Amino acid sequence: MSQKISIVCVSGTREKLQMAAMIASVAAATGDAVSVFFSMNALTYFIKGHTAGAPTEGEFGKLLAQKGVPPFKQLFKQAAELGDAKLLPCSMALDLLKITKNELDPEFGPATGLTRFLSQSEGGQLLTF
């Protein structure tokens, strides 16, 4: 049975972004309807041309830098391309950063407010990172 999974990414640390990306990619590729809402420190990694890595929270985060671990940006991209996951930028975060949706990576969907995101998430699971 496919299900609806909504993910909120707030933290800009490597471990949290990695876990969110792993869940998004696996769930989307398995046929679940996945929406990921990016706000606060999580959004800036997806501004076009942003290449700096995410800081680690703890020791485990350093292990994620080794070869063979799929980078979180690649996993979110696969979630969108292979599983039609929606990657949604928070409209408030775009306003504060003084950027538009067009300055984000092309996989991103429209600027989305909380009211719309919450109503889209109704009846499904909501995970926050």
Added chain:
Amino acid sequence: MSESKIIDACNTFCPGPLMELITYMKQANVGDTLELLSTDDGSAADVPEWAHKAGHEIVSNEKIGEIWHIKVRKTK
């Protein structure tokens, strides 16, 4: 004619092998068999779980040396 293809995802970590398999599965034709090679032990359980949910057939799933060989046939 159905084809067989080997996807070598050795030395990548979860969910790398599964995502590679799914990438190739999307491009494959119904009836094709894909053999995933993975050194990630989690793949041995996760790939059949995915195949079951996606409706594909697990042809075989065995560990030879350090490498899992998981054959999946695209059924739809």
